[in-house]
Amino acid sequence: MKLSTALHLYSVPWTQLDWPLNRKALFGFDGPLDVEIGFGNGAFLADLAQASSDRQFVGIERSLGSLQRLFARLKENGIENVRVIQADASFAFDSLFAPGDVARLFVNFPDPWPKERHHSRRLIQPAFVDLVSRRLTPDGELMIGTDHADYAEWIIEVLEGQSKLASKHGTTYVSDIPGRKPTKYEQKAREIGSKIHFFEWTNATATTEPGRSERIEDMPNVLLEGSYEPDTLLKNANLETATLKHCGVTVVLKPGHIYREEPGGHLMVEMMVREDAFSQHFGVSVILRSPQKVLVKLSPIGYPRPTWGVKEAVRLVADALVERSAMQVASSTLPPQATAVES
Numbered sequence: 001m002k003l004s005t006a007l008h009l010y011s012v013p014w015t016q017l018d019w020p021l022n023r024k025a026l027f028g029f030d031g032p033l034d035v036e037i038g039f040g041n042g043a044f045l046a047d048l049a050q051a052s053s054d055r056q057f058v059g060i061e062r063s064l065g066s067l068q069r070l071f072a073r074l075k076e077n078g079i080e081n082v083r084v085i086q087a088d089a090s091f092a093f094d095s096l097f098a099p100g101d102v103a104r105l106f107v108n109f110p111d112p113w114p115k116e117r118h119h120s121r122r123l124i125q126p127a128f129v130d131l132v133s134r135r136l137t138p139d140g141e142l143m144i145g146t147d148h149a150d151y152a153e154w155i156i157e158v159l160e161g162q163s164k165l166a167s168k169h170g171t172t173y174v175s176d177i178p179g180r181k182p183t184k185y186e187q188k189a190r191e192i193g194s195k196i197h198f199f200e201w202t203n204a205t206a207t208t209e210p211g212r213s214e215r216i217e218d219m220p221n222v223l224l225e226g227s228y229e230p231d232t233l234l235k236n237a238n239l240e241t242a243t244l245k246h247c248g249v250t251v252v253l254k255p256g257h258i259y260r261e262e263p264g265g266h267l268m269v270e271m272m273v274r275e276d277a278f279s280q281h282f283g284v285s286v287i288l289r290s291p292q293k294v295l296v297k298l299s300p301i302g303y304p305r306p307t308w309g310v311k312e313a314v315r316l317v318a319d320a321l322v323e324r325s326a327m328q329v330a331s332s333t334l335p336p337q338a339t340a341v342e343s
């Protein structure tokens with residue numbers, strides 16, 4: 001199957017859709033949702049999906065090679081209840097699913113990041129487990145498997161140090177799950193006799209997190225009115241990096257170059273916005289509409305998704321213009337002012 005056809009069939013164009021995802025529209029039916037993070041060769045996910053055609057399955061994976069291996073299995077076996085999100089797992093898991101929406105989350109043999117200085121890159125962290133408890137249904141399940149002894153110790157500490165999830169077993173982990181089909185990494189670990197730790201933990205609390213939604217149509221713009229000097233607008237302005245917090249996500253806004261079309265013409269401010277692991281590089285346009293009107297809006301250059309951070313980047317430029325001129329905000333499509341500014 002051509003890659004373009006497979007992407008079209010199975011891959012979710014998540015940057016172009018409203019968040020949380022409309023699962024019924026994506027799958028064409030309603031049903032419980034199971035998610036696998038880091039599905040590797042896709043065999044585990046494809047087998048699960050084939051065994052339960054009434055459930056929805058979403059795989060989150062960074063590697064295109066892994067996506068292609070899964071696509072081949074889905075095509076070969078006529079499996080239609082799997083959708084794939086190519087993204088970094090924690091950002092996608094947070095943004096794309098509603099609170100209390102995920103019945104089961106599988107994390108099979110996550111990258112162990114063995115060096116101490118890389119431990120912060122490990123997926124299983126206290127904040128991630130907290131997020132999992134908020135995305136799982138009240139009796140939803142988290143399953144993690146690892147053959148890495150040090151990572152297993154780390155996971156034990158993380159799980160035992162929280163109270164939102166509780167082990168399904170009398171013990172923190174088990175060394176076997178009867179009836180489970182092994183993944184590729186699991187098989188490799190068994191062949192060399194490594195001990196495997198399986199963690200099966202259920203959600204012990206119902207989520208109280210309010211739902212949030214983000215619509216792709218909500219393009220940010222701010223209309224400013226008042227007198228200004230076209231030639232000196234933002235001239236020599238050194239816009240500073242801002243770090244904000246939104247729904248537990250660290251959002252960094254980093255302004256770059258300011259481009260001027262011609263003396264006295266429109267401007268474009270280069271912007272980098274990072275929301276956890278999701279980075280976007282785009283422009284904020286400053287359109288000189290008339291001697292008394294300036295429109296600040298998202299430029300289509302860089303195809304930005306209008307996330308919360310992107311809207312704050314538009315606000316940052318509009319605020320800089322207001323500070324440096326006699327203009328005021330006449331109208332705005334931005335959400336209410338951000339409050340939690342870190343630095």
Ligand SMILES: C[S@@+](CC[C@H](N)C(=O)[O-])C[C@H]1O[C@@H](n2cnc3c(N)ncnc32)[C@H](O)[C@@H]1O
Nearest residue numbers: 038039040061062063088089108109183184185
């Ligand atoms: C060690 S492999 C395990 C593959 C498979 N689960 C198995 O057991 O055979 C880890 C997989 O997770 C993916 N991965 C690692 N970190 C990820 C992240 N933060 N977001 C999405 N995928 C990730 C990697 O690309 C890789 O395919």
